[in-house]
Amino acid sequence: MNRRRLATGVASAILLCAALPLSAAEPIKIGSFLSVTGPASFLGDPEKRTLELYVQKINAAGGVLGRKLELVIYDDGGDPSAARTFATRLVESDKVVAVVGGTTTATSMAAIPVFEEAQIPFISLAGGIEIVEPVKPFTFKTPHTDKMACEKIFTDIKKRGLAKVGLISSTAGFGASMRTQCLKVAPAHGIEIVADERYAPGDTDTTPQLNKIKASGAQAIVNADFGQGPAIVTRNVRQLGLDLPLYQSHGVASKSFIDLAGPAAEGVRLPAAAMLVAEQLPDHDPQKKVVLEYKQTYESTQRQPVSTFGGHAYDGLMLLVQAIQRAGSTDGVKIRDALRATKGFIGTGGVVNMSATDHMGLDLSAFRMLEIRGGDWKLLY
Amino acid sequence: MAEFLQLLFAGLTVGAVYALVALGFTLIFQASEVVNFAQGEFVMLGGMVTVFAFKAGVPLPLAALLAVLVAVAVGLSLHRFAIEPAKGATVVTLIIVTIGASIFIRGIAQIVFDKQFHALPAFSGDEPLRLLGAAILPQSLWVLGGAALVVVGLRLFMERTLFGAAVRATAANRLAAELVGIDTRRVLAFAFGVSAAIGALGGILVTPVTLTSYAVGTLLALKGFAAAMLGGIGNPVGAVLGGVLLGLLESFAAGWISSTYKDAVAFVVILLVLFALPQGLLGRRAIERV
Numbered sequence: 001m002n003r004r005r006l007a008t009g010v011a012s013a014i015l016l017c018a019a020l021p022l023s024a025a026e027p028i029k030i031g032s033f034l035s036v037t038g039p040a041s042f043l044g045d046p047e048k049r050t051l052e053l054y055v056q057k058i059n060a061a062g063g064v065l066g067r068k069l070e071l072v073i074y075d076d077g078g079d080p081s082a083a084r085t086f087a088t089r090l091v092e093s094d095k096v097v098a099v100v101g102g103t104t105t106a107t108s109m110a111a112i113p114v115f116e117e118a119q120i121p122f123i124s125l126a127g128g129i130e131i132v133e134p135v136k137p138f139t140f141k142t143p144h145t146d147k148m149a150c151e152k153i154f155t156d157i158k159k160r161g162l163a164k165v166g167l168i169s170s171t172a173g174f175g176a177s178m179r180t181q182c183l184k185v186a187p188a189h190g191i192e193i194v195a196d197e198r199y200a201p202g203d204t205d206t207t208p209q210l211n212k213i214k215a216s217g218a219q220a221i222v223n224a225d226f227g228q229g230p231a232i233v234t235r236n237v238r239q240l241g242l243d244l245p246l247y248q249s250h251g252v253a254s255k256s257f258i259d260l261a262g263p264a265a266e267g268v269r270l271p272a273a274a275m276l277v278a279e280q281l282p283d284h285d286p287q288k289k290v291v292l293e294y295k296q297t298y299e300s301t302q303r304q305p306v307s308t309f310g311g312h313a314y315d316g317l318m319l320l321v322q323a324i325q326r327a328g329s330t331d332g333v334k335i336r337d338a339l340r341a342t343k344g345f346i347g348t349g350g351v352v353n354m355s356a357t358d359h360m361g362l363d364l365s366a367f368r369m370l371e372i373r374g375g376d377w378k379l380l381y
Numbered sequence: 382m383a384e385f386l387q388l389l390f391a392g393l394t395v396g397a398v399y400a401l402v403a404l405g406f407t408l409i410f411q412a413s414e415v416v417n418f419a420q421g422e423f424v425m426l427g428g429m430v431t432v433f434a435f436k437a438g439v440p441l442p443l444a445a446l447l448a449v450l451v452a453v454a455v456g457l458s459l460h461r462f463a464i465e466p467a468k469g470a471t472v473v474t475l476i477i478v479t480i481g482a483s484i485f486i487r488g489i490a491q492i493v494f495d496k497q498f499h500a501l502p503a504f505s506g507d508e509p510l511r512l513l514g515a516a517i518l519p520q521s522l523w524v525l526g527g528a529a530l531v532v533v534g535l536r537l538f539m540e541r542t543l544f545g546a547a548v549r550a551t552a553a554n555r556l557a558a559e560l561v562g563i564d565t566r567r568v569l570a571f572a573f574g575v576s577a578a579i580g581a582l583g584g585i586l587v588t589p590v591t592l593t594s595y596a597v598g599t600l601l602a603l604k605g606f607a608a609a610m611l612g613g614i615g616n617p618v619g620a621v622l623g624g625v626l627l628g629l630l631e632s633f634a635a636g637w638i639s640s641t642y643k644d645a646v647a648f649v650v651i652l653l654v655l656f657a658l659p660q661g662l663l664g665r666r667a668i669e670r671v
Contacts, residue, residue, distance in 0.1 A: 039596065041496040171641065198641045202600045204398075204591030207391045208636035208643075211384055228498040228592045235590075239509045240387070240516050260500045260592055263507065 027070035028063075028330055030055070030320065031096030033086040033111065034125075035103035038078030042227075042254075044103040046310030047125055048073060049302050051100065054317050057297075064324050072096060076107050083107035087114040097330040100316040102126050106173055112139050119332045121323075121339055123316040125309070127251075128177050132359040138336050140359045142315040142349055143308075144250060144273065144366055146178035146224070147185060152271035152367045153247045154182075154189035157220050160245065166195040166218030168209055168233060170225035174251055175201075178224035194218050201229065206236045213242075220244055226251025231260035238264035245269065250367070254307045258375055269380070271367040273308045275348050277379040290346050311348030319345060319352065383514025388636040389629070394521040394590065396628020397528035398424070401583035402605025403612065403620035404532070405576035410615050411552035412565075412572035415475045419459060419483035421602030422490075423577045426452045427584025428593030429490060432499040441504070449581045455486065456577025460570050483598065490595040503589040520589045527586045531579055532621050539617075548572065552615070611651050613664025622662060627651070 032051055035044035055071045063069060072094045074086035083102065090096045091114055098121040102108030105128030112131070115122040115138055122139050124131050129145040157165065165186070169179035179196070186193050195216035197209035210233070213221060221244050223233045230252045237246050246268050248257070253272040258265050274287045278295050281288040294314050295306045322345065323338035324330060342361060345352040350366025369380045402420055409417045430451045434444035463478050470478075504523050509516035539545040550558040551568045559565050584593065591597075604627060612623025627647060634646035654662065 037491070037496075045496070199635070200644055202597070204587070205391045205395050205632070208388050208632050209640045211387055211636055212640070215384070228594065231498070231500070231592060238507075239518055241509065256497055260498055262500065262502075 027068040031090035031099040032101035035078040036075040047313035050310040050313040080110035087111035147181040150182040162219040166213035172201040175225040234261040280379040315347035386515035392629035392632030396625035400624025403609040406609040407620040421598030422486040423580025424584035425598035427581030428588035452577040452581030456573040460573040613661025619663035
């Protein structure tokens with residue numbers, strides 16, 4: 001920066017401070033770090049598209065507090081240490097007022113200390129429960145947790161009058177975390193885990209593990225993973241002719257899972273957000289309007305099918321925008337207080353009621369139980 | 382018995398792919414002592430090109446042929462534009478060149494194709510065959526049969542044709558081969574081309590079972606390299622043996638010991654073998670003449 005520019009900068013800064021109304025022209029900076037490339041890119045890519053799309057729409061409609069939004073996005077490639085570096089950059093050089101981002105639990109956890117120290121509200125888009133439990137003063141999240149997925153699945157298994165579950169999970173982050181949560185909540189739901197098998201990410205055959213589950217006397221199989229693993233497990237279950245109810249997690253909630261698993265996916269059940277079955281929701285469902293609107297906007301502009309992951313970014317951005325409006329300020333603590341006071345916010349992930357002790361604000365009703373029938377999602381309840 | 386058969390077939394199928402990758406390593410290693418870490422990318426290209434051509438409406442056999450051709454073209458360019466210009470560099474430098482090439486190919490694939498996983502329809506249906514209580518996918522037989530054909534075909538080519546003899550001569554002693562008038566440059570280009578074709582074929586055969594994405598090459602290269610080391614690098618029979626053994630080790634470790642530690646079990650066994658036989662199971666004892 002040359003001297004003259006610096007002088008102009010300082011001068012205008014003084015002017016801005018002196019005459020507050022002038023600051024109306026200054027945009028509100030919102031930061032983001034997403035895994036747009038790398039192994040979690042199928043999550044990060046729709047998140048980035050969603051943020052850019054809606055910031056543009058909000059600005060076209062006049063912005064927030066009469067000011068435009070300015071989005072600063074970095075791509076961490078799924079690398080937690082890169083995420084931390086970008087978090088620091090967002091705070092120190094970009095001076096953002098709040099952050100919506102963190103595609104994976106690992107990248108989110110790496111960045112949280114930076115935002116907590118700077119007292120900048122951070123809305124994470126990752127599933128892991130450790131992001132909001134224990135509650136950290138400035139950290140929030142929009143997606144459902146894996147613990148809720150376990151509970152929803154176990155409730156459904158109980159409903160069918162079954163109790164013995166064979167668990168098969170990936171050793172990678174999401175699978176490992178959901179496995180821990182499922183093992184933890186199983187006794188409370190009267191579920192007995194009779195087999196606990198694991199496979200490594202990238203494994204192309206799980207028949208040895210499924211064979212053990214078969215021998216364990218399990219009455220249902222629960223698979224905790226996302227990406228290609230669940231498609232392989234589903235195909236292998238069918239290959240072995242295992243005639244047991246198969247449950248997948250919300251991690252497979254995109255059309256590509258059905259494509260990959262093919263006919264083997266028939267009859268698979270999973271807990272998922274309302275987005276997947278937007279058209280099937282009854283008209284009195286409070287989420288129907290929000291979900292349909294997002295879906296149509298996304299699909300008409302991006303020319304690719306909507307996913308729940310982009311929806312998490314939509315929820316995060318809208319929660320933040322409404323909180324800034326209610327706070328009437330861009331002060332970190334005030335935005336945080338407004339976020340905490342969120343009540344009855346209807347997003348793509350469910351109805352959000354935050355409090356000082358709950359920085360996610362979703363309950364089990366946010367998950368719908370779906371079954372795959374005829375190559376498509378069918379809403380059960 | 383049923384469980385044993387199930388694990389056996391699971392191991393054989395995965396092992397056949399490792400064997401094909403290991404065979405690719407071996408061919409190039411024989412011709413140049415270079416370990417080509419882009420070998421896994423040929424498998425990825427085989428699967429991905431077939432998937433995308435098939436989706437675009439090309440019939441499956443043609444799509445597969447196209448995929449092999451694309452992989453061979455990439456293999457030959459890898460030799461022509463990356464290995465050839467670095468002629469005279471140390472083997473370590475050349476290995477690093479192949480690692481760079483593998484990252485480059487993956488990056489391009491990510492842009493040309495996409496970042497999602499893809500499947501292909503099985504060649505002869507998804508209905509598993511029942512054999513003594515075990516369920517075997519027809520596609521597994523395709524993989525095993527395809528791998529066996531490649532191994533036998535390559536063997537015949539090496540033993541029965543003049544060019545095959547030239548390749549073996551180059552592998553035995555490069556300088557002597559050059560002295561008797563063998564164009565070792567062509568031999569090396571051939572090795573890259575054939576390795577690419579073998580890798581691509583593996584990728585095509587296995588995609589209906591294991592799915593594919595732009596990133597599958599890395600892990601396969603690693604496993605294939607381990608298989609080649611286990612069998613004795615530079616020995617085609619050893620490569621196939623090593624691949625199949627590694628697949629079986631993983632499968633039985635997962636089925637009988639612990640699915641959490643199956644990779645660890647497999648690699649511990651490999652380490653033990655290499656402690657006892659540093660040249661691998663069928664490796665020649667390297668003799669340095671001074």
